[in-house]
Amino acid sequence: MTRTDVAATPGRVLAAFVTLYLVWGSTYLGIRIAVETLPPFLLAGARFVVAGAVILAVARHRGTPFPTRREWLGAAGVGFCLVTLSNALIVWVEQRVPSGVVALFAAGSPLLISLFTRQRTGTPLGARRLIGLALGTVGLALLGSETFAAIPDPLRLGTIALAMIAWAVGATYGRDWPQTRNLLMGSGAQMFAGGWIAIVAGVLLGEANHFDASAVSWQSLAAWGYLTVFGSMLAYTVFQWLMEHVDATAVASYTYVNPIVALALGALVADEHITPRIVLATLLLVPAVVLVVVKTRTATGEQRTETTAPQEP
Template sequence: MEISDSRPSRIGLLLAFAAVYVLWGSTYLAIRLAIDSIPPFLMAGSRFVVAGAILFAYGSQRYAGRLTLVQWRNAALASVPLFVIGNGGVTWAEQSVPSGLAALVVATIPVWMLLFDWMYGGRRGPRRAELMGVGAGLAGVTVLAAPGADGGSPAGIGALVFSAVGWSCGSLVNRYADLPKSPFMISGMEMLVGGVFLLGVGLVTGEASRFDPVAVSWQSGAALVYLIAVAVVALPAYTWLMTVCSPALVGTYAFVNPVIAVLLGCAVLGEELTSQTLAAIALVVVGVALLTRPQKSVSSPGERRREVLVIEEGV
């Protein structure tokens, strides 16, 4: 799979969105299980170093282009807001914030993504449908958070908001920067660099002295393996979607992820599906529908990459 100006297949789009919607929706629970007995930054760093090495090795065999120093620089610049601030912040925050609430706070990503894209990405003003879609989606996650949830620590909530801003900035760097025309190469390069940074943060903050490999539970170990597998599948799908769809459409995964988390809680943990939860799901669906309304395409391939290449907008 390489990035091009040609129209992507409907099947490819459906599979990529399924990976971003469903797999990323399950990672909040997996992160919470993984950090039960593995320090957060060391866990996140090892996850991305392993996943990045797998993707880079796979992408190197399929990518015919030559990597430049500028592309490595851009990958490093994107890796900090994406993986160190974005994913690292979420992983750290889940020590004191419930995983479901973490998904709800991260649901502000589409708002930040649209704001930054309007300010710096060359987009024209927001369409009315986009504003209504963002409003409906945020209303949905607000209703979802309403039933007496434990809000967690203020520091954790602040870290989650900062993580959402960081992930949005990194995503837009991926969209507009000079990077390889392969989502596997982009994801592999960025995860490798970001994973090394996260391991460094873990060492600097003293996590190594608190880490006992013998004390790692099988649940944490299994969750880490699952998170690596999700990174290998979902992150290239997300990177590709960011080049062929508008940021608003790709950002709808942040609305859907909390819904997936709730449904998993009902199916796996037997949590009750309340009328408020059903209302929240309905609002999220409306928000996604408004954000995915087709927009007139532009004629220039270069403009299609910077505006909305195929349709109007996975975690």
């Protein structure tokens, strides 16, 4: 991992956390606004192609070599899972499902990652993670029933489940696929490759044929720009800086802060209705994710954190 030259003063660390929470927490609302007049797969694909190209250029400027052909294949596999089968599908779902609710569903991905990691490494889950999984399962069930009652569309709910599974697969098993060891270059390659796959998917789905540039609102364009510049470039740079200078457990806190920020912004800005059942689901899901992602001790006493690919919405 390439270290930056910026010293980790307490003020800078605090500013970095606030930036990460607010930006990644607000991207769900940004997606909702962008997808009002932009096609979902082309929207997501273009966002990550642009962001990935910039990150690749920055990594190359720092002296990191571009990935080999084999590493590009691995990056494309991870990008397909994280961008095309996860982010682009979330964008499609947000055409009908409230942004805060989608953020809550996405917060359940670490629960699946914990299960997949158990299968991949054979590491026991432990009592605390089992409790977290139980709480999370109940929370997701409540959220699913509430969403289906408001929007009786099983395809949307099934798509959310597919997006969660795809993210967990890419974040867990993608570690075994050929990747460049440089975090910045690797993430840029995943974004760039996954973005192009999403664009191809959008074209095959007919989005390009039905796209009317004159119908695109300035709000959607501004939201797309925000998602690209702030949601992908800035927030990921902040995430990498925090991973270099702060304990990984503290950095992982974004996984359970993001849905709270997303729910609040959805209610305040987009007038999304928060029902008692959604509140109850939140009270179950957030502690569940905390139990799953926070630091634990191994049998040898070594402290360990469940680190995964950053869950960038």
